[in-house]
Amino acid sequence: MTQSLPTDLPRAITPEEIAAYERDGAAVLRGVLPMAWIEVMRAAVERVLKNPGEASVEYTPKGKQGRYYGDFFLWRRDPAFKAFMQASPMPELAAQVMKSRQLHFFYDQLLVKEPNTAEPTPWHQDLSYWPVRGEQIISIWAPFDAANEQSGVVVYVKGSHKWGKLYTPATFADKSGFAEIYAKAGLEPLPDIEAQRHKYDILCWDMAPGDVLIHHPLTLHYASGNRSATGRRRGLALRYVGDDAVFDARPWTFLENKKVMANLPAITLEDGEAFSGELFPRVWPRD
Numbered sequence: 001m002t003q004s005l006p007t008d009l010p011r012a013i014t015p016e017e018i019a020a021y022e023r024d025g026a027a028v029l030r031g032v033l034p035m036a037w038i039e040v041m042r043a044a045v046e047r048v049l050k051n052p053g054e055a056s057v058e059y060t061p062k063g064k065q066g067r068y069y070g071d072f073f074l075w076r077r078d079p080a081f082k083a084f085m086q087a088s089p090m091p092e093l094a095a096q097v098m099k100s101r102q103l104h105f106f107y108d109q110l111l112v113k114e115p116n117t118a119e120p121t122p123w124h125q126d127l128s129y130w131p132v133r134g135e136q137i138i139s140i141w142a143p144f145d146a147a148n149e150q151s152g153v154v155v156y157v158k159g160s161h162k163w164g165k166l167y168t169p170a171t172f173a174d175k176s177g178f179a180e181i182y183a184k185a186g187l188e189p190l191p192d193i194e195a196q197r198h199k200y201d202i203l204c205w206d207m208a209p210g211d212v213l214i215h216h217p218l219t220l221h222y223a224s225g226n227r228s229a230t231g232r233r234r235g236l237a238l239r240y241v242g243d244d245a246v247f248d249a250r251p252w253t254f255l256e257n258k259k260v261m262a263n264l265p266a267i268t269l270e271d272g273e274a275f276s277g278e279l280f281p282r283v284w285p286r287d
């Protein structure tokens with residue numbers, strides 16, 4: 001059924017949008033995700049929510065209202081997620097923004113916040129969690145609902161990708177299994193951005209279905225809980241790596257999280273090697 005969906009970008013990414021991404025570390029791209037894909041992905045998200053995977057995390061504590069659900073590497077178990085990262089306009093978008101000849105898929109991460117969910121996504125930078133080095137590394141945050149600050153759209157500290165900092169990864173929830181791993185990384189503690197928001201230039205966009213956000217792996221970002229009483233916030237982050245990205249074998253990344261890695265093939269990449277293999281397929285150019 002995904003075969004009849006559009007693969008081409010509805011429009012080219014403009015030089016101004018690329019310049020904003022490079023300068024600010026994040027940008028909004030309006031009207032780049034066709035509605036047909038959103039519908040397919042809404043159905044795919046429902047499948048996952050009804051049948052949570054082994055790597056999934058319920059970030060909302062039991063007994064509290066709302067639901068903050070996180071899951072990883074969905075493309076490995078659901079054909080719609082695989083089609084979305086491979087055959088939707090998203091790889092072309094990533095290649096254009098990063099000016100990359102080739103792309104490999106790194107992983108996908110589903111983050112759903114149902115109405116009345118209090119739990120925020122803490123301020124963090126992605127790169128400190130990841131076994132990757134390079135500049136051509138991008139996240140596309142694709143919401144399948146309208147999203148705004150009230151419902152927990154992702155917001156960014158403008159220009160923070162240029163601070164030259166790699167901060168200690170934040171843990172999304174106490175029992176997620178990550179805290180012990182990240183404490184060992186020996187990185188600089190994150191500043192308390194939430195408590196001092198006035199000191200930072202925060203980028204925040206209202207999103208309509210069809211819009212996506214893009215961000216650099218060093219850009220600090222956050223999302224509030226979903227304070228809407230009715231509006232869901234279903235977001236999927238797609239991570240792509242381009243020509244200059246290589247495997248970084250440093251310890252204390254998410255690879256050491258047994259829950260995430262349990263059902264994935266073993267990674268045999270050496271430090272400094274380009275991404276390849278079954279777990280990190282080439283998705284651009286399309287064969």
Ligand SMILES: O=C(O)CCC(=O)C(=O)O
Nearest residue numbers: 111121141154223235237
């Ligand atoms: O969806 C969220 O709440 C956070 C997303 C995020 O942290 C990311 O895409 O890297």
